[in-house]
Amino acid sequence: MADTNPTGATDRATRRAEVRQLADAGESNREIARRLGIGKDTVRRDRAATEAPPAPDPAPAAPDPAPPAPTSGATRAPFLVRDLAPELIQDLNMLADPRTGQLPAPLARMLRAAADQARAAWRTARERQALAARPDADRSARA
Known part of the structure; x- marks a missing residue:
């Protein structure tokens, strides 16, 4: 029976796993491409395909408090002197x-x-x- 993989190329899932493992070890895209004999763009695509989407924030962040008025020179937060209607x-x-x-x-x-x-x-x-x-x-x- 003939060898179905004469060039030694790996399947996509195996290649992506190797790319992810090398990337997690701190290798650059260029180093990974040289080591695996593939292009840098292929490494970039494989890394993008295997990255987990960022986890959603459990609660929305509170807005930052307003900075002091630039003319006041105060370090404390601004406040209302009078109640507004x-x-x-x-x-x-x-x-x-x-x-x-x-x-x-x-x-x-x-x-x-x-x-x-x-x-x-x-x-x-x-x-x-x-x-x-x-x-x-x-x-x-x-x-």
Whole structure:
């Protein structure tokens, strides 16, 4: 009876098992191809065919907390100074891009400018209160 495999070629399942074993041992695709006498593309295809699909995450990851506002310089997470009306929150959510969650750039710039003005007014009021509560250095030096 004639030999059915005169060139010594292996069947696909055996070859893929050998490729997987060599890949798991840390061999590169080029080294595996040279050792088995096959092309690098064949090694790549065999590795792709034998890799297990990634296991699904058991639970979706929680979104990362928002970073501090870049203008605040604070290391703590931002917080709301005032409670927002639910209708305002709904309106902002409706205006946000559903793919990115970002507000349109002109609206975001307008909100940022208004918030910066409010922050400046708030800081000025706090500074005035601090100055009013502090005894004047010139008056105490004269007395």
